[in-house]
Amino acid sequence: MIRWLLLLLAWALPAAAPAAPTRHMDVSLTAETRQAPAGATVTLAIVMRPRPGWHGYWENPGDAGIPNRIAWTLPPGAAAGTPRYPVPQRLLVASLMNYVYEGEYAALVDVKLPAGLAPGSAVPVAAKIDYLVCTEKLCVPESADVATALTVGPEGARDPVFDRYRSALPRPLGTPARFEAAGGRFRLGVPLPARVGLDEAYFFPRTDGAIFYGAPQSVSRSGDWLIVETQAGSGRPAAVEGILAIGGGQGLDVEAAPGKVPAAGTPLMGTEAPARGLAAAALALLGAIAGGLLLNVMPCVFPILSLKALSLARAGGDERSARREALAYTAGIVSVCVALGGTLLAVRAGGAAVGWAFQLQDPRVTLLLLLLVGAIALNLAGAFELPGFGGGEALARRGGMMGAFWTGALAAFVATPCTGPFMGAALGAALVLPAAAALAVFAGLGLGLALPFLALGFVPALRRRLPKPGPWMNRLRRILAVPMALTALWLAWLLERQAGGGALLVGLGLLVLLGLALWRARWLTLLPALVAATAGLAFLPGVDRAVGAASGGMVGSEAFSEARLAALRAGGRPVFVYFTADWCLTCKVNEKAVLEQSEVADAFRAKHVAVLVGDWTRGDPAIGRFLEKQGRSGVPLYLWYAPGKPAEVLPQILTVGSVTALAS
Numbered sequence: 001m002i003r004w005l006l007l008l009l010a011w012a013l014p015a016a017a018p019a020a021p022t023r024h025m026d027v028s029l030t031a032e033t034r035q036a037p038a039g040a041t042v043t044l045a046i047v048m049r050p051r052p053g054w055h056g057y058w059e060n061p062g063d064a065g066i067p068n069r070i071a072w073t074l075p076p077g078a079a080a081g082t083p084r085y086p087v088p089q090r091l092l093v094a095s096l097m098n099y100v101y102e103g104e105y106a107a108l109v110d111v112k113l114p115a116g117l118a119p120g121s122a123v124p125v126a127a128k129i130d131y132l133v134c135t136e137k138l139c140v141p142e143s144a145d146v147a148t149a150l151t152v153g154p155e156g157a158r159d160p161v162f163d164r165y166r167s168a169l170p171r172p173l174g175t176p177a178r179f180e181a182a183g184g185r186f187r188l189g190v191p192l193p194a195r196v197g198l199d200e201a202y203f204f205p206r207t208d209g210a211i212f213y214g215a216p217q218s219v220s221r222s223g224d225w226l227i228v229e230t231q232a233g234s235g236r237p238a239a240v241e242g243i244l245a246i247g248g249g250q251g252l253d254v255e256a257a258p259g260k261v262p263a264a265g266t267p268l269m270g271t272e273a274p275a276r277g278l279a280a281a282a283l284a285l286l287g288a289i290a291g292g293l294l295l296n297v298m299p300c301v302f303p304i305l306s307l308k309a310l311s312l313a314r315a316g317g318d319e320r321s322a323r324r325e326a327l328a329y330t331a332g333i334v335s336v337c338v339a340l341g342g343t344l345l346a347v348r349a350g351g352a353a354v355g356w357a358f359q360l361q362d363p364r365v366t367l368l369l370l371l372l373v374g375a376i377a378l379n380l381a382g383a384f385e386l387p388g389f390g391g392g393e394a395l396a397r398r399g400g401m402m403g404a405f406w407t408g409a410l411a412a413f414v415a416t417p418c419t420g421p422f423m424g425a426a427l428g429a430a431l432v433l434p435a436a437a438a439l440a441v442f443a444g445l446g447l448g449l450a451l452p453f454l455a456l457g458f459v460p461a462l463r464r465r466l467p468k469p470g471p472w473m474n475r476l477r478r479i480l481a482v483p484m485a486l487t488a489l490w491l492a493w494l495l496e497r498q499a500g501g502g503a504l505l506v507g508l509g510l511l512v513l514l515g516l517a518l519w520r521a522r523w524l525t526l527l528p529a530l531v532a533a534t535a536g537l538a539f540l541p542g543v544d545r546a547v548g549a550a551s552g553g554m555v556g557s558e559a560f561s562e563a564r565l566a567a568l569r570a571g572g573r574p575v576f577v578y579f580t581a582d583w584c585l586t587c588k589v590n591e592k593a594v595l596e597q598s599e600v601a602d603a604f605r606a607k608h609v610a611v612l613v614g615d616w617t618r619g620d621p622a623i624g625r626f627l628e629k630q631g632r633s634g635v636p637l638y639l640w641y642a643p644g645k646p647a648e649v650l651p652q653i654l655t656v657g658s659v660t661a662l663a664s
Contacts, residue, residue, distance in 0.1 A: 029146035035156035039115035058088035063096035077114030086168035087251035097213035170251035178259035186232040189261035209235025222265030292448020326457020332408025334446035341442030363498035377484035560614035579614040
């Protein structure tokens with residue numbers, strides 16, 4: 001009743017009252033892309049920015065308030081879809097529960113353009129938006145006219161701010177929920193695996209009258225069900241829709257049908273809930289440590305770790321030096337892993353759909369690593385000597401610690417693009433854990449990577465198994481220059497894949513210049529080389545060049561998109577989906593050794609298996625969002641969709657037999 005009185009007053013007052021001298025909500029309309037083909041669908045954002053102290057309302061405003069009203073003005077043949085709103089907030093005023101937005105938010109609307117328009121045609125889009133904006137003591141009805149214009153043509157560049165807008169939308173639950181309403185109680189059962197740790201939850205009903213808005217909600221866990229109980233509303237809905245908020249501004253879109261709801265279990269905010277969250281964080285930490293430990297045998301890590309092998313061998317029987325170098329090496333690795341993890345969390349908090357190993361998605365970082373690894377390879381080959389790699393005894397002790405730290409830092413920076421067993425699930429879990437727990441998981445990854453050399457530094461029995469220092473070290477050093485040079489070649493190939501042949505020529509030219517300067521080892525030659533390298537990093541040719549499909553690929557494969565995946569599954573075809581990147585050596589090994597083999601191609605062809613390839617070399621946001629839905633933060637990821645069945649996640653190390661068995 002209160003809402004309808006407000007609604008009547010809101011639309012009656014503007015006719016009798018003078019215009020408000022100031023606007024309390026800024027409203028704008030923006031398009032994800034300014035140009036799209038005829039007949040395509042373009043996403044628009046209605047961006048609402050309430051002034052400080054004011055708030056707007058969700059599509060179901062709760063006990064008081066009114067929802068937005070949108071009247072579109074579109075050209076003939078165009079159509080606007082239903083707005084999609086982000087997860088709202090609660091505001092309790094005098095026992096009245098309001099579902100509001102107290103800061104900027106965006107409602108996303110898909111607009112389908114008319115078919116048959118000529119290229120270059122303008123498509124004007126306008127809307128009149130009536131809304132209510134309030135403080136805790138005052139409400140003001142306002143209206144805004146917004147407009148934008150689209151052009152018919154090839155799809156234009158996307159506005160990256162839409163990644164942030166989409167990240168605030170509730171994610172589809174995917175599995176139907178159940179509800180019961182009897183004896184004045186409303187009970188909602190949401191299927192949510194027990195391994196998904198939650199510290200809080202609240203149900204925002206989109207269906208009016210399903211619950212009494214101001215009543216408290218009790219939430220409990222019963223196995224793989226989340227149970228929400230509260231006072232029933234006055235309505236008798238045949239179905240209930242809403243958003244289950246799960247903390248951190250995130251939510252799940254829930255559609256519930258009448259059905260049996262399990263009995264209440266352990267209260268979510270009870271004594272066992274923190275223990276479950278702690279257990280989830282502990283499992284993710286153990287997985288990260290195990291994954292980091294296994295990284296030591298991955299092909300993308302060994303060339304860098306060989307530097308530390310030389311350092312420990314040089315330490316010989318000096319127990320104190322060995323321990324200090326092991327600790328410094330560990331500190332370098334853990335520092336870089338935590339720094340990368342913190343940066344990743346910060347970037348994702350801004351709405352960007354990035355994942356683990358994001359640093360190698362920028363060709364400038366690839367160029368920097370090419371110069372660094374190339375210089376190390378030349379040093380190991382004996383082309384020049386620098387303090388920290390060689391030199392007198394006085395510098396060896398101080399340089400040993402610093403050298404160990406920076407060797408660990410380099411190992412972590414180059415190793416992180418590899419995703420081995422245990423790592424995928426652990427890092428995926430880290431992205432939904434609280435920040436402190438997530439950073440602990442990233443630190444655990446670094447600790448696992450450092451464990452072998454940490455053990456050598458602190459266990460004399462293991463260190464005694466190392467050969468004694470001697471002339472063999474110089475020969476080993478020359479040998480280790482080979483894998484380092486191969487790593488530099490891989491980085492050069494990756495640079496060409498990311499930014500084109502011009503960038504490759506710049507990178508090789510800078511490497512030659514840097515090598516000559518280091519060989520001369522004089523500031524008069526080194527300074528111009530450093531200046532040239534800095535200029536190359538800043539103005540790398542082709543840095544904005546888009547990358548197509550990853551190199552190679554299975555015969556008959558198509559580029560991945562969620563729409564294509566849905567179409568293939570609707571047609572009843574089995575689908576194999578894999579996500580790769582040119583900087584992921586694990587991905588490349590699996591592709592060359594397994595996926596591109598004739599036995600796999602024949603088996604898939606015989607069973608009419610569709611293959612979709614997602615190339616994440618340059619960090620495609622659409623792929624990043626899909627990976628996040630699968631609980632992963634990096635590649636490789638291999639999915640098998642049998643007809644009519646959910647996705648099966650395959651191991652990250654493939655064999656020909658395991659892949660061909662899928663088709664049979």
